[in-house]
Amino acid sequence: MKISSFDLNLFVILNAIYTEGSLTKAAEVVGITQPAVSNALSRLREKFDDELFVRTGSGMVPTQKTENIISDIQSALSLMQQSVNQPDSFDCSITERNFKLSLGDITEGRVLPFMMKEIYKNAPNISIGSYNYRRVDQVHALATNNLDFVVDPVIPDSDEINSYKVFQDHFVVIHRDGHPIERIKNLTVDDLLSQKFINVSNRRKGLHMIDLELEKTGHRREIALRCQHFLIAPEIIRETDAVIMATHSFAKNNDLPFVEIPAELPQMEYFLSWHKNDEGDGGHEWMKDLIIRAFEDALK
Numbered sequence: 548m549k550i551s552s553f554d555l556n557l558f559v560i561l562n563a564i565y566t567e568g569s570l571t572k573a574a575e576v577v578g579i580t581q582p583a584v585s586n587a588l589s590r591l592r593e594k595f596d597d598e599l600f601v602r603t604g605s606g607m608v609p610t611q612k613t614e615n616i617i618s619d620i621q622s623a624l625s626l627m628q629q630s631v632n633q634p635d636s637f638d639c640s641i642t643e644r645n646f647k648l649s650l651g652d653i654t655e656g657r658v659l660p661f662m663m664k665e666i667y668k669n670a671p672n673i674s675i676g677s678y679n680y681r682r683v684d685q686v687h688a689l690a691t692n693n694l695d696f697v698v699d700p701v702i703p704d705s706d707e708i709n710s711y712k713v714f715q716d717h718f719v720v721i722h723r724d725g726h727p728i729e730r731i732k733n734l735t736v737d738d739l740l741s742q743k744f745i746n747v748s749n750r751r752k753g754l755h756m757i758d759l760e761l762e763k764t765g766h767r768r769e770i771a772l773r774c775q776h777f778l779i780a781p782e783i784i785r786e787t788d789a790v791i792m793a794t795h796s797f798a799k800n801n802d803l804p805f806v807e808i809p810a811e812l813p814q815m816e817y818f819l820s821w822h823k824n825d826e827g828d829g830g831h832e833w834m835k836d837l838i839i840r841a842f843e844d845a846l847k
Contacts, residue, residue, distance in 0.1 A: 553594065558620050560587040561599070565617050566690065566707065568606035576691050621706075628824045637829025639670035646673070646834045649680040649688070649697040653777040653797065654817065657714075658698075658841035665837060679749075689822040695831065696838060697820045700756075707823055711835075713842040714817035716794040718757065719805040723785050728806060736766060736810050743771035745780050745791040757792050760812050768792075796846055817842070 563573035564584070574581040592599055597612040609617070650658075655677055666673050680688055680697065686705045688694040697703060702710045720739055722728055731738050746755055761767060771789050774780070780791050781801040794815050798805040819838055825831040 554590070557587055557591050557594070558624060560584055561591055561613070562617070562620055562624055564588065564600055564607055565609055565613060566705075567687070568608075570607065572687070576687075625823055625826075628826075637833060639673065639830075639833055641672065642670070642830060643672040644674075644830050645676060646695045646830075647676045647678065647693065648838075649685060649694050649699070650677045651679065651699070651777075654698050656778055656800070657796075657845040658838060661841040661844045662837055665840075685820075689820070690824075695821065695825070695834065698817055698838070699820070700815065700817055702818050703820055708820050709823055709826065710818045710820040711839070712816060713819045713839055714846070715814050716796050716846070717814050718792050718812050719795050719798055719807055720790050721784060721793055721798045721801075721803045721805045722790045723788070724804060726788060726790070726804070728790070729804070734806055734809055736764075736808070739806075739808065740766055740768045742769075742790045743788065744768045745783060745789050746770045746773045747775070747777050747780060747791070747793075748773060749775045757812060764810070800845075 560573060560577055560579075563576045564570065567573045567576060570584045570588070571581050574584045577584070588599065595612060598610050599613045600607040600609055602608075659675070659677065662675065666675070678694070680694060682699065682701060682703070685694065685697050685699070685703045686708060689697065689703070690707060698713065702708065720728070720742070722742075728734070728738070728742060740761075746758075748755060758768065772783065777793065777797070780793070781803060783789055784791060784803060792808070795805070819835065819842075821831070821835065
């Protein structure tokens with residue numbers, strides 16, 4: 548088969564079916580109708596003399612022929628995408644562009660003030676949308692340009708995604724001024740766990756990473772309040788004896804006292820993730836740098 552006789556757009560559609568496992572979702576990614584994707588698949592089957600995908604109850608499953616060729620096709624598409632991106636053409640001072648980010652509420656508080664200050668000063672025509680995407684939807688949103696970046700403790704599980712660690716900080720126990728915990732000498736884990744805790748989670752059930760680690764050592768903390776957003780916690784802490792396990796920078800930014808935890812716990816990490824197809828795009832590189840600088844400022 549000569550490449551000159553092949554419609555290269557078919558490779559884009561083949562990759563979309565492979566990554567999405569569905570003709571309908573592939574159509575959304577590519578920006579065409581579902582019948583057009585079906586027609587393209589028929590042409591691909593004829594070209595390769597193979598079914599390429601088999602329809603099952605769980606979606607379109609690739610044949611061995613597809614598995615054999617998909618890696619080379621994805622590499623070629625990535626190279627072509629990088630070739631058409633023009634990093635030198637981006638001028639933040641005049642460009643009109645909207646960047647869509649998936650951020651949690653505490654991350655918004657850390658970075659958006661710094662980012663918007665920079666944008667108002669240097670890039671007045673650029674705007675930002677901040678959304679909270681479920682982890683299961685993040686890769687699809689990045690692939691379809693519904694998102695430009697994700698900031699999360701978990702890197703999306705996909706070979707299509709690149710990532711960079713932007714934040715790392717240790718946990719402390721944060722409390723109000725004059726809290727009885729301040730008077731305890733030689734503080735122990737049991738002393739801490741006798742306190743009433745605020746637990747922040749947007750899930751209806753399930754343990755926090757800290758609780759999973761505590762359970763390994765036979766410890767459990769008493770949860771007085773389970774709420775959805777970190778930004779409500781400081782006001783509750785100031786008015787009650789409730790405490791919270793959160794990062795050192797969270798305590799500092801909210802001007803709240805804290806005690807160190809006398810135990811080894813994993814540190815909180817956040818990763819900036821994006822789709823490989825966006826590599827080399829000037830605007831994307833500019834926004835990536837701005838987000839990284841915002842996190843650096845948050846840790847000062």
